[in-house]
Amino acid sequence: MKERIVGIETEYGLAYDAAGSKPQTIEEIARRLFAPVVEWGRSTNVFLTNGSRLYLDVGSHPEVATAECVDPLDLLAQDRAGVQILADLTARAQAGIRAKGGEGSIHLFRNNVDSAGNSFGCHENYLIPRRLEYARLTDHLLPFLVTRQLLSGAGHVVQGPDGARLVLSQRAEHMWEGVSSSSTRSRPMINTRDEPHADAERFRRLHVIVGDTNMAEGSTLLKTVSTHLVLSLLETGRVMPSWAIANPVKALREISTEASATTQLLLADGRTVTALEVQEYFLEAATEHARSTGMDSGVVPEVLELWARTLRAWAAQDLDPVADTLDFAAKRSLLTRYAERHGLDLGDPRVARLELAYHDVAPGAGLVPGLEQRGLLRRFTDPAAVSQARSEPPRGSRAEIRSRFLHAARRAGVDHQADWLHLKLTEEPSKTVLLTDPFATSDPAADELIQALDTLPTVHTHSTAL
């Protein structure tokens, strides 16, 4: 994705199982989890030396927003580094509770719904040029996003009138609009709030909030690279057939509920197509576009092949060919086999516990590491790259500058702040550098600031305490 910045924000769900010992509220658990962060950064909202943002969102949801990535594999590594950072904080909080005689366990879920039915999200951010006709872009993108759950749905067991069933997407039931600027009350699939975190004359940040949080790296990879390719295609401005769906929210929910690629979608022009046909169109157009523009390098050919394999699997109504790569297929195989083996209905609480365990990333608690180790779920990241991504930024974006600044300020023990756009020394006389180009990996004013910090004596030998 040399030409595009992408970042993912993931909100996590916390739970505490007291196991008969003293109960703890989720607020208390969240406070414990973030105690080392507050000690380190004097806030529950900090930027880390890998360029990411770690914070405690409303409703006691820990969130990691990855740094700006241009390489899809860097994005995966950064996302996974975020999991590890939060898992370590969970382990520390857990140890603190044990030290005080508590016997319960903290759970940290990478999913999108809690037991009370509240939804929390995984937001994707894609840099797009400002000059584009935004409404045209989102009109064309929406049918792709509505049907994209065939690629990256995380699956969810829900109780329906005819008993429990596995639906395709966790988020689908919580979406209320196609495109709008609201993010909570009437949650849209594309949030149009205009906060580019960059030079607003040149860039926009497309904020996609319809996607499920993924556990399988293959799902995250396919989700982000396919969306990037479709955006690139739309950015050419070429005249394209319209797949505008008459009622996108209804279609999103129907595809999810039927968990089938053959769901019929009524288009705005009165035609009817299947979800699979819409995806097949985009796959073919994106493949051709990648080929003709030379974008089919790096990991892209492998992703295009995975996309094609996924659609073939849906067409054949046999998801086994992707059950070791994508969440929905992996989870369906896991849950149905378990239910069959034990003679259980999908609505059985034991199946619900297994489903939650699939999403649990608390140390030692979740199923995914074991599935990966046994070769049942494919990893795309290199463990060494993930370790490195815990403290080092992705290459090729301004996250490199942010990281150098944070390392330097931290080492010198100088009061500072950073966010996506700013680097700031807060001690008087304060100094702020503005970074409006997300692709810039160096900046004269920032370099000067960092050089000045480098001349100061060392206060912290470990600049990455977290």
Ligand SMILES: Nc1ncnc2c1ncn2[C@@H]1O[C@H](COP(=O)(O)OP(=O)(O)OP(=O)(O)O)[C@@H](O)[C@H]1O
């Ligand atoms: N110019 C940009 N284009 C695309 N993505 C960007 C750009 N600048 C930053 N990002 C990414 O956008 C995400 C911003 O995360 P953050 O949680 O701060 O989101 P927000 O939408 O600004 O705020 P909030 O979550 O508080 O509502 C990060 O993943 C970051 O890498």
Ligand SMILES: [Mg+2]
């Ligand atoms: Mg956020």
